[in-house]
Amino acid sequence: MRYLILILVGLFLSKNADAQIYEVGVFVGGSNFIGDVGATNYISPNQVAFGAIAKWNRSARHSFRASVIFSDLKGVDAKSDDPRRVERDYSFDSRIIEMSFGMEFTFLEFDLHTTGIKGTPYLYTGFTITNHDDYYFTSSGEFTYENSFSWAYGIPMVLGYKTNISNHLVLAAEIGARYTFSDSLDGSIPDAEFREQFSFGNTNSNDWYVFSGITLTYTFGRRPCYCNF
Secondary structure, eight states: OHHHHHHHHHHHHHHHHHTOEEEEEEEEEEEEEESSSSOOOSSOOOEEEEEEEEEEEOSSSEEEEEEEEEEEEEEEGGGOSOHHHHHHOOEEEEEEEEEEEEEEEESSOOOTTSSSOOEEEEEEEEEEEEEEEEEEEOTTOOEEEEEEEEEEEEEEEEEEEEEESSSSEEEEEEEEEEEESOSOTTSSSOOHHHHHHHOOSOTTSOOEEEEEEEEEEEEESSOOOOTTO
């Protein structure tokens, strides 16, 4: 009986050790904002974005993914194609910290334990939580902090391409739009104390922002068993 228990424990530990592979790395790129202030170009990075990323590859076609990205969101009416915004001449520059969790799907199998260079397009989605400063614009257009912050929830929609550049390094390039359930990232809908007096813009359209950049991850873990996924 003792030997049977030892064999079962050994099989359990072996299966769990072989069933997982991980990636950890960095994201470096840029951000741009799409809302009620500034230009409305969909992909036009104007601020630096950087952060950390981790993946748990559950099969050769999908992974659980988490990331933390730091950036500023910047909007300048003078750079807009809308003459009404140019005349208004508002601008803002606000710090954000985004935490994102979700699942990444590859178009092709991406088994890091097979030999040779391989690559595949991929999609990522899930949900985001973004910490941002609270502020508003006075009637004269002055950018004014409220000395507080809020959390905005959103959905990431990311398209990218990745390839392994060595046995343990994966390089990827991606463009990811974030649709948020908030209209206050640009100060157009202030907190309750200032909302009635200083709100402006299209209240039926929430804010978006985009991260464009590259990721470099280091992969580790034993050869996975994908048979159950």
